[in-house]
Amino acid sequence: MSFINYSSREINCKIVYYGPGLCGKTTNLQYVYKRTNPDQKGKLISLATETERTLFFDFLPIALGDIRGFKVRFHLYTVPGQVFYAASRKLILKGVDGVVFVADSQIERMEANIESLDDLRINLAEQGYELDKLPYTIQYNKRDLPSAAPFDSMNKLLNPRNIAYFEACAVTGIGVFETLKNVAKQVLIELKKHY
Amino acid sequence: MNGSDLIMYEEEFRKIDEELQRLYIQTNSKVVFLVDKNGQLIASAGETHDIDTTSLASLTAGSIAATGGIARLLGEKEFSILFHEGEKDNIHISLIGQRIILVVIFDRRSSLGLVRLRVKKVSESLVRIFDDIGSKTEKEKTEGRMEESPFAEISDEDIDNLFR
Numbered sequence: 105m106s107f108i109n110y111s112s113r114e115i116n117c118k119i120v121y122y123g124p125g126l127c128g129k130t131t132n133l134q135y136v137y138k139r140t141n142p143d144q145k146g147k148l149i150s151l152a153t154e155t156e157r158t159l160f161f162d163f164l165p166i167a168l169g170d171i172r173g174f175k176v177r178f179h180l181y182t183v184p185g186q187v188f189y190a191a192s193r194k195l196i197l198k199g200v201d202g203v204v205f206v207a208d209s210q211i212e213r214m215e216a217n218i219e220s221l222d223d224l225r226i227n228l229a230e231q232g233y234e235l236d237k238l239p240y241t242i243q244y245n246k247r248d249l250p251s252a253a254p255f256d257s258m259n260k261l262l263n264p265r266n267i268a269y270f271e272a273c274a275v276t277g278i279g280v281f282e283t284l285k286n287v288a289k290q291v292l293i294e295l296k297k298h299y
Numbered sequence: 300m301n302g303s304d305l306i307m308y309e310e311e312f313r314k315i316d317e318e319l320q321r322l323y324i325q326t327n328s329k330v331v332f333l334v335d336k337n338g339q340l341i342a343s344a345g346e347t348h349d350i351d352t353t354s355l356a357s358l359t360a361g362s363i364a365a366t367g368g369i370a371r372l373l374g375e376k377e378f379s380i381l382f383h384e385g386e387k388d389n390i391h392i393s394l395i396g397q398r399i400i401l402v403v404i405f406d407r408r409s410s411l412g413l414v415r416l417r418v419k420k421v422s423e424s425l426v427r428i429f430d431d432i433g434s435k436t437e438k439e440k441t442e443g444r445m446e447e448s449p450f451a452e453i454s455d456e457d458i459d460n461l462f463r
Contacts, residue, residue, distance in 0.1 A: 105304050105305060105335075105337050106304050106305075107304070107305045107306075107307070107335065107337075107339040107341075108304060108305070108306045108307070108449070109306075109307040109312070109341075110306070110307060110308050110309055110312075111307055111308070111309045111312035111313070112307075112312075113449075115449065116339050118337060118338070118339075146351065146353045146354060147351055147353075147354050149354050149357065149358065151361070160361060160365070161361060163338075163354065163357045163358075165353045165354075165357075168461045168462070169460070169461045171449060171453055171457050171458070171461065172449045172450075172452065172453060172457065173449070174449040176461060179338065179339070179357065191368050192365070192368075194368075195361070195364040195365065195367075195368060196361075196364075198336065198337055198364060199335075199336070199337030199338075285462045288461075288462075289458055289459075289462070292453075292458050292461075293455075293458065295450055296450045296453050298304070298450075299449075299450040
């Protein structure tokens with residue numbers, strides 16, 4: 105649910121990074137935070153455990169610039185990936201405008217990817233959304249690892265509709281901004297359709 | 300977009316701002332702010348300059364969402380008031396009309412009783428204002444826009460320019 109404020113001339117949209125535990129959702133946000141100008145970003149908030157696993161969510165507000173005199177802001181959220189945080193994951197999806205699914209490319213994480221993608225669909229449906237109708241981008245993370253699954257088979261498995269996807273290595277930043285730009289653009293195009 | 304985007308118009312924003320300013324003065328509090336349930340800051344009043352209101356808005360909404368989850372597990376519809384007591388500052392969070400969150404931060408210059416009383420009063424006015432916004436948005440959807448939409452003439456180029 106985007107928030108259009110005619111009084112302060114602002115548009116705020118919410119993007120959620122979803123995916124299995126340890127796939128690199130928080131790493132994506134950390135890289136965006138590191139590489140964004142101080143005047144374009146707010147604080148990166150991480151509600152994490154002592155071992156740096158996301159407990160509730162990470163949050164990063166960024167300002168992209170102006171469109172027709174309106175400030176465009178995106179609020180980036182991650183969900184906790186671990187299976188037993190299911191209840192928290194649902195809450196974060198409330199009011200989402202666009203979704204990034206971060207898939208872990210390692211072969212041994214393929215089942216976790218599928219499980220997480222199913223979980224995403226179910227949780228969205230509970231909020232009255234359909235994944236196929238939302239601005240949505242897939243990121244294949246950890247492509248640099250030797251245990252990465254062959255790209256084609258992975259894409260076939262996780263992306264049957266062949267929507268926009270990006271290969272990434274979030275630790276070094278490869279593909280991070282490409283992913284964000286793609287989903288942000290889809291969100292704005294969607295808004296344009298409605299207003 | 301699920302048809303539930305929040306749109307804030309100049310007129311209603313002014314009314315909300317007036318209500319918050321009044322609440323800020325009447326409660327003798329430090330900061331008062333209004334957040335929508337999804338974590339977007341709507342308006343604020345008081346000593347906001349050294350507070351990161353964007354982060355506060357997002358965390359407050361998270362807190363309300365988590366509390367709502369607990370309520371449902373216990374068979375309650377919602378817990379509409381949260382109160383956190385600190386050494387110096389206290390925070391009073393209340394859910395208004397199931398959609399908006401009103402936050403009051405206060406110290407010893409005020410009291411919980413006073414805050415509760417004033418929050419209850421202002422809540423009724425805020426519910427009315429948000430009802431007005433809801434019907435105005437609906438009306439615009441069916442009858443066309445009263446104010447110029449920022450998206451009316453937005454081009455693909457405008458969007459591309461954001462990412463340069």
